[in-house]
Amino acid sequence: MSAIADVARLAGVAKATASRALSGRGYVSEATRLRVVAAAREIGYVASPNAASLVTGRTKNVGVIIPFISRWFFSEVLESLEQALLAEGYDMTLYNLPAASAERDSVFEYFLARKRFDGVISVGVALSEAEVDRLHRLGRPLIGIGGPIRDVHTIAIDDVATARLATEHLLGLGHVDVVHVGGDPIDEMDFRVHSQRLSGFYSAMRDAGRSTDRCFYPCEFSMPGGYEVGLSVLGDPRTRPTAIFAASDEIAIGVIVAARELGIQVPAELSVIGIDGHPYADMFRLTTLEQHPRRQGRLAVSALLTELARPTDADARLEEDGYLTVLPTNLVIRSSTSGPHRPRS
Template sequence: MTRSLTIYEVAEAAGVSIATVSNTLNRPARVAADTRQRVLAVIDKLGFVPHQIAAHRARTALDRIGVIAPFTSYPSFGVRLEGVLRALGESGREVLVFDHESAARTPSPLLSALPLSGRLDGLIIMGVPVDQDLAERLLQRELSTVLIDSHHPLFTNVIVNDERGGYLAGRHLVDKGIERFLYVSEGQISTDYISQGQRRTAGFMRAIVDAGFPRDAVKRLTASSDPDGGRAAARTLLAKSGPPLGILAHHDLIAAGLVSGLRASGASVPGDFSVVGYDGGPLAETFGLTTVRQPLEQSGFLGAQQLVQHMQDPTQPTQQIFVAVELVEGDTT
């Protein structure tokens, strides 16, 4: 019978304390990057699995699929998860869901370690940029991995065409006769990756410039990523005067807060302000938002399908799968 490794042996092999090993697995932001990579390399080399997780694994014969995403930061990833679960259906696979903080709101946005979960047979990473060292370790471990709403050249990626979405929103506002433009989002702390917001902003800006406006016709405003953030942004905008303003919100939660705050203060939407959200779904329908609809569930479904195919045939080449967006006009523009 093979003896299980202990955390003490991992610490000794890596030349660190057991606290450092524990933090690497559970609180990686507390560990220096070079130390973290050394510990993770030892864990991968030794095949260390905590005792309680190894025991659970021994009791189950199911393939284990891990799904990592900023679920509590953005409701859209819950919809993508529905697509993942629908694709897996009655396959008998065990799905483990892990929350990850918003990449936009942390100075260390790259996913550099897997959650403390024991052995996985497949992995789906949604909306989180992947550190190069982790990508190479995943390949070395031969762990089938698919990215959704994220990108890395070593893996199959299911990508929403966010630049196209931003362009559609900008073109729509131009066609409505708007001459001043604003992009409202939570902002981005780190420049270590290209975010969805950057791609949307690039498309939005391109549509405005293509219409003959100068780049400085597009302003930016930072707001928290929820309806309260949208209402706070509305108060900021109401304190200023000017011609009608066309707004693209990073997602529908912010857009809903904007519309609510503006209308509650007597501003006309559309009229004084035209607001476009992003995502689509029940919230946009309830508020009558003009929005850029993403195929959220479809992207999760496609990603899970690609993962199962790769698990069945790891030799298949990686793919870049783009899913289209569409502008759905409501009564806010």
């Protein structure tokens, strides 16, 4: 293919001058710049990023590690990351990390270890201490979404506070039998989301003077998961709660579908609230606390760019590293929640 030497020859200048003309760094007279650009266009020259990054150390490439692609939150984040990075001229290399496995190790030991990235964005991955260390040792900026990760600037919502808000919404409507359906805290894959939302729920209940006995039902973090638990929790009319706080909109929708199948009126007989702001929420008239994954993605990219722009002054970095950007969630009230129509006992 055509290299910059060909461009230089055609334009009648030295390689160095051609490089300056095309990259825009250093002195080049306007006349020669135009000549070089014309020559480049004429032979269809495209720069080799490999060669450039070999000497500059910059790759214009960002690595993204993410545990799921198909789940709503993650795919939204991913889309926004890709858009934001592309707009800044960065490529995005994607690593879909499942739970601890040989592949996972190979990503950390082999793929991430090579000097291919200017920075890394970690989305909602529960990282082991060793993995965090390894990432830090890369010496490249690292931004987290949904953290926190040790010594890493992380973008996240406050899961505890959000869960508390959701619970308080139900309690404020006058519900007594409030139940939480969410991910199992034992399943560490989902970061601390499960346990944090659970603890937000518990603390809101305790603050309201409610018992926290037998009011948490773990389920798979998906619509079928919510559906299944919904069927069993709502199955017995005598023990049926009047309100359910679901850890995600998908779970909430699964619960609503189960309720409808059982002939339970929502919200007359059962109030349901979720967290997410899922596009299906409107269709199921689901009251929810919206988090905004795309905004989180955009913020992560701009945080990364800020770190990249910062001159590599190791001391300043260590000092300022490890802070947290907490994003607000907002309550969107639809008609899946109301006061308890037929309060029992």
